Amino acid sequence: MPEPQDSPTPPVERSLPAHRRAHQTARDLERYADLFAERTRVMRSSAMRDLMAITARPEVISLAGGQADTSTFPPQTFAAQMTRIAQESSAEALQYGPTEGFAAMKVAICGVMAAEGMAPDPEDVIVTTGGQQAIDLITKTLVDPGDPVICEAPTYPGAVPVFSSYQAEVHQIEADGQGIKVDELEALLDRLEGDGRRPKFIYSVPTFQNPAGVTLSGQRRRRLVELAREREVLVVEDNPYGLLRYEGEPQPPLYLLDGGDYVIYVGTLSKILSPGIRLGWAVAPPPVMEKMALGKQATDLCTSTLAQYFALEYFSEDRWRSYVDSLCDIYRSRRDAMLEALERHFPEQATWTRPEGGMFIWATLPSYIDTSDLLAKALGENVAFVPGAAAYVDGQTGTSSMRLNFSGFDEDRIREGIRRIGKVVSEQIDLYQTITGEHKLPEPKARQPASDPAAPGVADEEAAGGDVVPLRRREGTQPGK
Amino acid sequence: MPEPQDSPTPPVERSLPAHRRAHQTARDLERYADLFAERTRVMRSSAMRDLMAITARPEVISLAGGQADTSTFPPQTFAAQMTRIAQESSAEALQYGPTEGFAAMKVAICGVMAAEGMAPDPEDVIVTTGGQQAIDLITKTLVDPGDPVICEAPTYPGAVPVFSSYQAEVHQIEADGQGIKVDELEALLDRLEGDGRRPKFIYSVPTFQNPAGVTLSGQRRRRLVELAREREVLVVEDNPYGLLRYEGEPQPPLYLLDGGDYVIYVGTLSKILSPGIRLGWAVAPPPVMEKMALGKQATDLCTSTLAQYFALEYFSEDRWRSYVDSLCDIYRSRRDAMLEALERHFPEQATWTRPEGGMFIWATLPSYIDTSDLLAKALGENVAFVPGAAAYVDGQTGTSSMRLNFSGFDEDRIREGIRRIGKVVSEQIDLYQTITGEHKLPEPKARQPASDPAAPGVADEEAAGGDVVPLRRREGTQPGK
Numbered sequence: 001m002p003e004p005q006d007s008p009t010p011p012v013e014r015s016l017p018a019h020r021r022a023h024q025t026a027r028d029l030e031r032y033a034d035l036f037a038e039r040t041r042v043m044r045s046s047a048m049r050d051l052m053a054i055t056a057r058p059e060v061i062s063l064a065g066g067q068a069d070t071s072t073f074p075p076q077t078f079a080a081q082m083t084r085i086a087q088e089s090s091a092e093a094l095q096y097g098p099t100e101g102f103a104a105m106k107v108a109i110c111g112v113m114a115a116e117g118m119a120p121d122p123e124d125v126i127v128t129t130g131g132q133q134a135i136d137l138i139t140k141t142l143v144d145p146g147d148p149v150i151c152e153a154p155t156y157p158g159a160v161p162v163f164s165s166y167q168a169e170v171h172q173i174e175a176d177g178q179g180i181k182v183d184e185l186e187a188l189l190d191r192l193e194g195d196g197r198r199p200k201f202i203y204s205v206p207t208f209q210n211p212a213g214v215t216l217s218g219q220r221r222r223r224l225v226e227l228a229r230e231r232e233v234l235v236v237e238d239n240p241y242g243l244l245r246y247e248g249e250p251q252p253p254l255y256l257l258d259g260g261d262y263v264i265y266v267g268t269l270s271k272i273l274s275p276g277i278r279l280g281w282a283v284a285p286p287p288v289m290e291k292m293a294l295g296k297q298a299t300d301l302c303t304s305t306l307a308q309y310f311a312l313e314y315f316s317e318d319r320w321r322s323y324v325d326s327l328c329d330i331y332r333s334r335r336d337a338m339l340e341a342l343e344r345h346f347p348e349q350a351t352w353t354r355p356e357g358g359m360f361i362w363a364t365l366p367s368y369i370d371t372s373d374l375l376a377k378a379l380g381e382n383v384a385f386v387p388g389a390a391a392y393v394d395g396q397t398g399t400s401s402m403r404l405n406f407s408g409f410d411e412d413r414i415r416e417g418i419r420r421i422g423k424v425v426s427e428q429i430d431l432y433q434t435i436t437g438e439h440k441l442p443e444p445k446a447r448q449p450a451s452d453p454a455a456p457g458v459a460d461e462e463a464a465g466g467d468v469v470p471l472r473r474r475e476g477t478q479p480g481k
Numbered sequence: 482m483p484e485p486q487d488s489p490t491p492p493v494e495r496s497l498p499a500h501r502r503a504h505q506t507a508r509d510l511e512r513y514a515d516l517f518a519e520r521t522r523v524m525r526s527s528a529m530r531d532l533m534a535i536t537a538r539p540e541v542i543s544l545a546g547g548q549a550d551t552s553t554f555p556p557q558t559f560a561a562q563m564t565r566i567a568q569e570s571s572a573e574a575l576q577y578g579p580t581e582g583f584a585a586m587k588v589a590i591c592g593v594m595a596a597e598g599m600a601p602d603p604e605d606v607i608v609t610t611g612g613q614q615a616i617d618l619i620t621k622t623l624v625d626p627g628d629p630v631i632c633e634a635p636t637y638p639g640a641v642p643v644f645s646s647y648q649a650e651v652h653q654i655e656a657d658g659q660g661i662k663v664d665e666l667e668a669l670l671d672r673l674e675g676d677g678r679r680p681k682f683i684y685s686v687p688t689f690q691n692p693a694g695v696t697l698s699g700q701r702r703r704r705l706v707e708l709a710r711e712r713e714v715l716v717v718e719d720n721p722y723g724l725l726r727y728e729g730e731p732q733p734p735l736y737l738l739d740g741g742d743y744v745i746y747v748g749t750l751s752k753i754l755s756p757g758i759r760l761g762w763a764v765a766p767p768p769v770m771e772k773m774a775l776g777k778q779a780t781d782l783c784t785s786t787l788a789q790y791f792a793l794e795y796f797s798e799d800r801w802r803s804y805v806d807s808l809c810d811i812y813r814s815r816r817d818a819m820l821e822a823l824e825r826h827f828p829e830q831a832t833w834t835r836p837e838g839g840m841f842i843w844a845t846l847p848s849y850i851d852t853s854d855l856l857a858k859a860l861g862e863n864v865a866f867v868p869g870a871a872a873y874v875d876g877q878t879g880t881s882s883m884r885l886n887f888s889g890f891d892e893d894r895i896r897e898g899i900r901r902i903g904k905v906v907s908e909q910i911d912l913y914q915t916i917t918g919e920h921k922l923p924e925p926k927a928r929q930p931a932s933d934p935a936a937p938g939v940a941d942e943e944a945a946g947g948d949v950v951p952l953r954r955r956e957g958t959q960p961g962k
Contacts, residue, residue, distance in 0.1 A: 031768075035681060037628075043772065043779070070572040070575035071571075075568065075572075079571075085563075091554070092757075094551035095755070096546070096757060129610050132781050132782045142516055142517060143518055144518045144520075200516060275575070275786075276577060278610070278782075278783070287513045294646075295646060297639075298639075298642035299643075300611050300613050302759070304757060304759045304788060305758075306757050306785075306787065307785060
């Protein structure tokens with residue numbers, strides 16, 4: 001945060017005139033420190049959000065975001081939708097709405113879920129201020145300080161501050177090319193049960209995971225849902241990207257496999273319409289939903305009516321599926337451009353995932369490269385990424401990995417961005433070799449998590465049929481750097 | 482919440498076919514009960530929100546809301562602003578924004594505050610998803626379970642669920658016609674200090690208070706700020722209505738008197754533009770703001786970009802002041818219509834406040850009338866209000882009072898609404914008299930808080946000059962009922 005400056009305008013009335021001058025010194029942390037709640041000691045910033053201020057500079061190619069490319073949404077459609085709202089329901093669109101969201105919005109949301117085969121009861125839907133709020137409300141409803149919560153390793157970097165802010169005890173289970181390792185999850189559940197504990201929920205992004213880009217295999221999905229039902233453990237399925245598939249066969253959402261008893265579903269319009277409208281949702285069993293609605297009342301009364309009216313116009317035209325199809329075409333090309341650029345510009349010691357959809361590639365460098373340090377150098381080259389440590393609650397794992405977003409920029413910018421990152425990576429590797437005298441590099445596994453999402457899963461998937469995410473390791477010659 | 486119905490559409494894929502049929506029975510509260518966080522046991526619903534579903538029926542005249550009349554905002558202005566956004570910044574308006582809000586939005590917010598004489602540093606502003614989220618983030622930042630928080634009695638009904646959800650120990654200090662009784666506040670601070678405790682903050686709506694409509698006098702304002710500074714206690718000044726003054730001289734905001742060291746300011750565009758865009762803000766000292774921004778990251782990433790762009794268009798035209806002036810004219814007439822209707826239709830045992838601005842009148846009936854029971858009868862007459870108990874954390878005080886909103890409907894509807902409420906009130910009084918045989922009614926003070934906001938304050942205000950809120954008790958003949 002920039003240094004605060006004293007306001008140049010003197011207050012109109014000043015009954016305690018000494019105070020304003022004392023303003024600067026009074027702003028010390030010490031004055032307020034012992035007023036802070038316990039939770040603020042463990043609250044962490046999500047790395048992506050910190051990056052936003054830096055990466056807002058136009059000269060920076062930020063592969064650190066998680067944004068849809070909103071320039072693909074036709075401005076004339078925006079204008080037409082808003083004009084219709086102005087003509088037909090201006091007063092309503094500017095007014096408060098129900099805490100759980102408008103009934104028509106819930107029905108439209110069920111339509112989005114139907115596109116992935118789900119058929120929830122609209123009454124089980126709560127409309128939220130983005131998917132982020134859904135995660136927050138679920139955690140608020142379920143988690144007391146010290147309660148166990150399980151998530152993937154790496155996990156969505158934006159979930160880390162939520163779990164921290166409710167002082168959850170977070171257990172991360174490694175994900176490989178087929179998603180979270182369900183065997184290890186089961187072993188953890190056993191251990192917790194042995195201690196008389198039950199996790200409040202298992203948080204998962206099973207499809208085109210953020211940050212790793214991997215997709216949970218069909219066999220593991222079924223086993224995960226079985227586990228949840230056998231052990232009566234809730235699963236929070238966060239599925240922002242499910243409709244953004246560029247190749248391969250869809251996997252059934254966990255919610256579909258479970259039927260909604262133990263799987264709480266989180267969705268968002270951020271990736272298929274606009275993040276700026278802040279519109280997401282959760283589907284939860286009524287007792288949980290009721291508590292979430294109480295939490296939402298307290299938090300922000302209701303989700304933006306204007307946003308809901310805008311979204312309803314979008315869905316009313318029934319052209320939304322073709323818009324999503326167009327996004328898939330655009331993002332597929334960008335993913336391919338990034339994969340090609342990685343091949344071209346990243347050194348042979350690097351590995352990365354090859355997602356079938358979504359927005360992210362997860363790249364892992366030799367273990368002696370710390371991507372948080374690397375980011376500072378990358379910013380010097382006007383390029384940004386999310387350091388891997390942001391996806392781990394301990395902040396100390398994943399330090400040689402990075403999350404790369406391919407949806408936010410066109411192919412030329414992506415190629416240039418990857419070229420710039422490749423340059424600083426290569427410089428670091430050269431420096432390492434110079435210092436250590438090594439020319440044969442150490443295996444990249446040394447400091448990495450035992451299970452790299454870039455590596456293929458154990459071969460438990462033959463029966464489920466070919467949903468192993470192909471490994472994309474560098475092979476052969478290095479075309480340039 | 483309506484009974485959930487099983488979806489008529491069979492799921493596309495069913496690996497665990499027994500589950501869907503078990504869906505109904507599985508929805509019992511028992512299954513999930515022991516998963517809920519401790520805070521959910523004390524989380525209460527805000528009465529206004531519960532009422533919304535009922536009062537959404539068009540035949541109901543709801544004086545229970547707290548809404549601006551958004552039909553006063555010209556649809557052509559709505560359309561023009563949105564068309565300009567579509568033409569000039571469609572992609573940006575649909576994209577994520579910074580957690581703290583856009584710099585231009587913070588500057589515009591400082592312009593709104595300047596209209597009440599305040600001159601905060603834009604860097605100290607955080608843009609929030611409505612004023613409600615500001616209250617939530619402040620509480621999240623400061624309050625651990627059991628921490629003391631002080632507020633007015635009665636207090637904003639929407640603050641009650643916030644304080645509950647963070648398990649605060651809430652102390653309510655009575656307000657009279659001049660606002661919170663600062664002497665009693667000081668005595669409470671002494672008692673807490675004697676126990677080695679310090680409240681995390683004092684929450685106040687000093688101007689045209691929600692729900693009582695009263696305004697804190699100038700003398701008490703200065704004393705409150707002095708107290709905060711002497712004792713190093715934070716004050717949260719919630720000021721949604723300050724610009725909606727229909728008569729009398731403005732009082733300086735607490736923030737202005739303090740200079741921003743101990744007073745955290747909460748504002749909103751809900752009352753001067755639109756509640757449906759969910760746009761509010763807080764101004765806090767940097768150390769507190771930093772923690773609030775962390776909380777906001779976790780909660781919803783950022784405030785709606787679309788809402789901010791819409792608001793920026795509103796402020797860019799510099800016509801916003803004249804729009805607010807027009808609101809004042811409209812609401813002044815409605816307030817007058819409600820006061821006249823109360824005079825006409827409410828029995829002589831009733832008292833009510835006579836606000837100089839804002840949106841609410843607080844009416845108090847004989848103590849043997851419970852307004853929660855009365856509401857059920859009022860709904861039978863298609864009229865609604867907020868029962869007074871909603872403004873008390875114990876839910877057991879204020880039971881013979883009600884909050885009446887005069888901003889949401891035109892004069893005819895207001896008159897008709899008050900007529901209907903007056904009818905059920907009179908029926909209750911007649912019933913009481915029939916049962917008890919009393920025709921001379923008991924004094925209304927029996928079950929009321931010792932200090933009724935409808936009563937004048939102790940005469941500590943002479944020096945400050947005439948800012949005692951005039952008492953509006955029934956006098957003389959009863960024109961009708």
